[in-house]
Amino acid sequence: MIPGPFNYHRPASLADAVNLLATLGDEARPLAGGHSLVPMMKLRLATPEHLVDLHGIAGLKGIRRDGNRLVIGAMTTQHELLASDEVAKSVPILHEAALLIADPQVRYRGTIGGNVANGDPGNDMPALMMTLGASYRLEGKSGARDVAAAEFYQGAYFTALEPGELLTAVSIPVPPAGHGSAYEKLKRKVGDYATAAAAVVLTMSGGKVATCAIGLTNLAETPLLATDAANAVIGTSLDEASLKKAAAAAQAIMSPAADARGPVEYRKHVGGIMVMRALQRAARGN
Amino acid sequence: MNDMTPTREQRSAALEGMGCKRKRVEDIRFTQGKGNYVDDVKLPGMLHGDFVRSPHAHARVKKIDDTEALKVPGVLAVITAETLKTVNLAWMPTLAGDVQMVLADGKVLFQNQEVAFVVATDRYAADDGINKVVVEYEQLTPLIDPFKAMDADAPVLREDLAGKTSGAHGPRKHHNHIFEWTVGDKELTDAAFNKAEVTIKEMISYHRTHPSPLETCQCVCSFDKIKGELTIYGTFQAPHVIRTVVSLIAKLPEQKIHVIAPDIGGGFGNKVGAYPGYICAAVASIVTGKPVKWVEDRIENLTATSFARDYHMTTEIAATREGKVTGLRVHVLADHGAFDACADPSKWPAGFFNIVTGSYDFPTAHLSVDGIYTNKAPGGVAYRCSFRVTEAAYCIERAMDILAQKLDMDPAELRLKNFIKPEQFPYHSALGWEYDSGDYATAMKKAMESTKYAELRKEQAVKRAAFKRGETREIMGIGVSFFTEIVGAGPSKNCDILGIAMFDSCEIRMHPTGAGIARMGTKSQGQGHETTWAQIIATEIGIPADNIMVEEGNTDTAPYGLGTYGSRSTPVAGAAIAMAARKIKAKAQMIAAYKLEVHEDDLEFDIDGFRVKGLPEKFMSMKDICWVAYNSVPPGMEPGLEAVSYYDPPNMTYPFGAYICVMDIDVDTGVYKVRRFHALDDCGTRINPMIIEGQVHGGLTEAFAIAMGQEIRYDAEGNVVTGSFMDFFMPTAVETPHWETDFTVTPSPHHPIGAKGVGESPNVGGVPAFSNAVNDAFSFLGSTHIQMPHDYWRNWKAAKELGAVA
Numbered sequence A: 001m002i003p004g005p006f007n008y009h010r011p012a013s014l015a016d017a018v019n020l021l022a023t024l025g026d027e028a029r030p031l032a033g034g035h036s037l038v039p040m041m042k043l044r045l046a047t048p049e050h051l052v053d054l055h056g057i058a059g060l061k062g063i064r065r066d067g068n069r070l071v072i073g074a075m076t077t078q079h080e081l082l083a084s085d086e087v088a089k090s091v092p093i094l095h096e097a098a099l100l101i102a103d104p105q106v107r108y109r110g111t112i113g114g115n116v117a118n119g120d121p122g123n124d125m126p127a128l129m130m131t132l133g134a135s136y137r138l139e140g141k142s143g144a145r146d147v148a149a150a151e152f153y154q155g156a157y158f159t160a161l162e163p164g165e166l167l168t169a170v171s172i173p174v175p176p177a178g179h180g181s182a183y184e185k186l187k188r189k190v191g192d193y194a195t196a197a198a199a200v201v202l203t204m205s206g207g208k209v210a211t212c213a214i215g216l217t218n219l220a221e222t223p224l225l226a227t228d229a230a231n232a233v234i235g236t237s238l239d240e241a242s243l244k245k246a247a248a249a250a251q252a253i254m255s256p257a258a259d260a261r262g263p264v265e266y267r268k269h270v271g272g273i274m275v276m277r278a279l280q281r282a283a284r285g286n
Numbered sequence B: 001m002n003d004m005t006p007t008r009e010q011r012s013a014a015l016e017g018m019g020c021k022r023k024r025v026e027d028i029r030f031t032q033g034k035g036n037y038v039d040d041v042k043l044p045g046m047l048h049g050d051f052v053r054s055p056h057a058h059a060r061v062k063k064i065d066d067t068e069a070l071k072v073p074g075v076l077a078v079i080t081a082e083t084l085k086t087v088n089l090a091w092m093p094t095l096a097g098d099v100q101m102v103l104a105d106g107k108v109l110f111q112n113q114e115v116a117f118v119v120a121t122d123r124y125a126a127d128d129g130i131n132k133v134v135v136e137y138e139q140l141t142p143l144i145d146p147f148k149a150m151d152a153d154a155p156v157l158r159e160d161l162a163g164k165t166s167g168a169h170g171p172r173k174h175h176n177h178i179f180e181w182t183v184g185d186k187e188l189t190d191a192a193f194n195k196a197e198v199t200i201k202e203m204i205s206y207h208r209t210h211p212s213p214l215e216t217c218q219c220v221c222s223f224d225k226i227k228g229e230l231t232i233y234g235t236f237q238a239p240h241v242i243r244t245v246v247s248l249i250a251k252l253p254e255q256k257i258h259v260i261a262p263d264i265g266g267g268f269g270n271k272v273g274a275y276p277g278y279i280c281a282a283v284a285s286i287v288t289g290k291p292v293k294w295v296e297d298r299i300e301n302l303t304a305t306s307f308a309r310d311y312h313m314t315t316e317i318a319a320t321r322e323g324k325v326t327g328l329r330v331h332v333l334a335d336h337g338a339f340d341a342c343a344d345p346s347k348w349p350a351g352f353f354n355i356v357t358g359s360y361d362f363p364t365a366h367l368s369v370d371g372i373y374t375n376k377a378p379g380g381v382a383y384r385c386s387f388r389v390t391e392a393a394y395c396i397e398r399a400m401d402i403l404a405q406k407l408d409m410d411p412a413e414l415r416l417k418n419f420i421k422p423e424q425f426p427y428h429s430a431l432g433w434e435y436d437s438g439d440y441a442t443a444m445k446k447a448m449e450s451t452k453y454a455e456l457r458k459e460q461a462v463k464r465a466a467f468k469r470g471e472t473r474e475i476m477g478i479g480v481s482f483f484t485e486i487v488g489a490g491p492s493k494n495c496d497i498l499g500i501a502m503f504d505s506c507e508i509r510m511h512p513t514g515a516g517i518a519r520m521g522t523k524s525q526g527q528g529h530e531t532t533w534a535q536i537i538a539t540e541i542g543i544p545a546d547n548i549m550v551e552e553g554n555t556d557t558a559p560y561g562l563g564t565y566g567s568r569s570t571p572v573a574g575a576a577i578a579m580a581a582r583k584i585k586a587k588a589q590m591i592a593a594y595k596l597e598v599h600e601d602d603l604e605f606d607i608d609g610f611r612v613k614g615l616p617e618k619f620m621s622m623k624d625i626c627w628v629a630y631n632s633v634p635p636g637m638e639p640g641l642e643a644v645s646y647y648d649p650p651n652m653t654y655p656f657g658a659y660i661c662v663m664d665i666d667v668d669t670g671v672y673k674v675r676r677f678h679a680l681d682d683c684g685t686r687i688n689p690m691i692i693e694g695q696v697h698g699g700l701t702e703a704f705a706i707a708m709g710q711e712i713r714y715d716a717e718g719n720v721v722t723g724s725f726m727d728f729f730m731p732t733a734v735e736t737p738h739w740e741t742d743f744t745v746t747p748s749p750h751h752p753i754g755a756k757g758v759g760e761s762p763n764v765g766g767v768p769a770f771s772n773a774v775n776d777a778f779s780f781l782g783s784t785h786i787q788m789p790h791d792y793w794r795n796w797k798a799a800k801e802l803g804a805v806a
């Protein structure tokens, strides 16, 4: 559990960071909170020759409201998300999910940018960002572009980030007032990744579901948007049968790995339950 | 007397002696980060060693190429079995009478086995070196399933034992067989089963887990070439034994070996044995002439140093229709891994597993244990329990529940019906032990009253009916466990380690000002000896506990002792303390008699000094006697006030307790909630109630972990799949249930202060209480026994197999 040798860089501006990454090439990795990257380095599963620490770049932190969007700088920590009244008020599910990440020590260091850029299917933020319809700002030598969270994840640890590109901000459309949401996460203990988790954001109208989005964490190689499952409840009052239909539709796209959290069958089974419970709680909170 | 004269109560309280909730003196340094652990030891010029480990569970080692490793800046040496052979240390003896490879010699027998030791100027360079050592393996078929170990075509694991038809504990039946150990009367037991009205039979497994102390195993070895002396700082629960073992295997004179165990961050049995890291660091220091440090990381600790349990216990009880037990028959398949490195007293290959008759009056019993080799890490240590006692308690406590279910009888009632009665003590068990004292029914009934047991059963009946009607998806379980431990190893007639009787020792020296030092053969790893040992002395000789310094862990200054594990410190060393203190007191009495000009017999001890009987004003305090001991002792008496005691206990002690656990399980997810856990312990005389409570909390938390998910699991290829705290269940404060504690006091009749030991009771009694709660929850759906660990997915699987989830 001792990392291999590496060089450490701490650029003071985004331009410097992008330049460094471009010059150093494939052997360089950005370093944010280090709570995913450093454990991998200690196991020598990651052996970057250069770490480009993003903590010296002033503009990468902060939470601000931009019209009907919430824009969060990549280097904003999970703890800062939890401390933000704006987050709690306008996107309560983000507050709820951040609180379910590991423990205070991890949350003091871990960043939203690192969490969504990492590409680990066990991370909680990616499925949530897909559910919220968020987009990521990516900046590299050739300029900036925005990529929808739903388009970002390609495989385990494999994303739309091009070599040398940094994720600088996450932009979330603020869900309408009166929306309901819930993040249901089954885990074995504090500090564990989800055995299965489901994010739900919905609106109700006249006792029926008007709009709905469902995201799934750690139930496939990538976070999933369970569109069929969401469609299965739209127009319903979330009666038993519709809930079961949604769970089944969600299970149809799950392909978790068997691990110490349980066999595939169990993880899919509880994945379905998390979907049903999240739907019910989201609707109740409406 | 004027107002300033302290009352007897005040004088007594000032001592902070036995029975006082004295605050832990060691916590002053621990809570400020000022402890001194092995990793804090930094010697000038110190080097660092680390292991190349096997990725395979079973393979032949064809070639080890260290060329590239030696080119890494800072790497000084790569030690392999070939190097060790030059000093005859490629293999080392184990405490169980087997031999174990220090570094892979020709083949590897478990994943993460030590293959080569890289020595470098710092820890990073050592690890860089490890990654450059190229080892060529030829994979062999691994043997993982213990039930296949003795198949005719099972792979041969231990080629070094070829042709050896007997081992340290008698004949071997198969190339993967280690020993067979039998106890009890087979004929009588078979006869009891033949005429039994009711019998049960179940294979009850206690899975493989790990003691996982937060501080891993580590050492610093420093060889002084000029003096020919070896100093070893290490995480040792038994420093003296380590010194003797090192002396025997390294052929160094024992007085030239200095073993120092500084502060230890938890042991739980993991730090009793000798590991390849110690040998390699010592050899590396002898070779380089520099101090060498070896510190395990978490993965290495979980996967390579001693595991615990892995006992597969086929258990049968014979009983009458009324529920009176008439016989017990147990066969154990004991998976010892690649080498037999159990840390049991030498003559006990299955520890004290023959306590398996538990708290019940079995007229006859028979036990046989087969130890076998598999391609897993060696060990089998007593993880917070006396030797194989948790296994035995789990076995009998689960089996009693299964019998109760078969008889359609309440499990608490069945236990009450079969308890050994107070008047039967000292009680001779069918498997050979003499239980010293106990009042089981009183303890059981008290726990049942405190938890309102009868009402809990009523609530459970209501919930079960509701579940059957489909009104709830939650089931409720009530786990009852009543355990009897056997601790305090042990009497020289039963117990030795490598021929050394398992006594323990204490040396007390009182200084002129009335303050003193006590040196011990034990070694605290967090138990609070510095606090409690002083309390015993305080009460015995009337000197405040604060004036007694307790010192352990340095083999140069401490009297020889066998160390701390198996709840032996209070039963054995605690007795030695009282005996040494009484020698001091006897001499003090002679001094007081001389000074007060009376006959010794005219004096009586009164809290903190001696008083002339009938003349209350003629009093001499212990503090003053200490002073006199250094200037005007009676003619003919040697000056000074010190004593030493080596205590060979006449018997073991038998703590017991009644535990009740209430649990609710969501069948859809398998998620459980421990609603209540009530632990009533009887550890005899209570030295420090606060420390007892702390020990019970810690032990229950470990019991909770083990029963509910903590395991070392291997896949079919022999890869460890639970090798880090992400997957190896180490509960945090958030998961840990709330503990309710209670006690009764039945002193040990043969122990000088009546104390029995408590550190391990909660683990011994806790595991069956949790497991019985889970099993009890599911029993109305038709199950008889669900194996541990009871983690979420396995609870769901049980529910599914019983048809409770689709």
Ligand SMILES: Cc1cc2nc3c(=O)[nH]c(=O)nc-3n(C[C@H](O)[C@H](O)[C@H](O)COP(=O)(O)OP(=O)(O)OC[C@H]3O[C@@H](n4cnc5c(N)ncnc54)[C@H](O)[C@@H]3O)c2cc1C
Binding pocket: A029, A030, A031, A032, A033, A034, A035, A036, A037, A038, A039, A054, A074, A075, A100, A101, A102, A103, A106, A109, A110, A111, A112, A113, A114, A115, A117, A118, A122, A123, A124, A125, A161, A165, A166, A167, A168, A191, A192, A193, A194
């Ligand atoms: C014990 C423990 C438990 C945990 N449990 C959970 C959990 O339950 N749920 C959960 O979601 N997370 C969990 N985490 C992970 C934690 O949330 C991490 O902090 C997070 O995944 C990564 O954020 P970071 O800032 O630490 O990123 P880092 O570890 O620094 O980086 C992660 C990866 O992203 C890259 N990267 C970082 N920032 C950027 C950027 N701005 N642009 C481009 N690439 C970037 C890095 O190069 C690296 O490859 C846990 C971590 C630990 C140690």
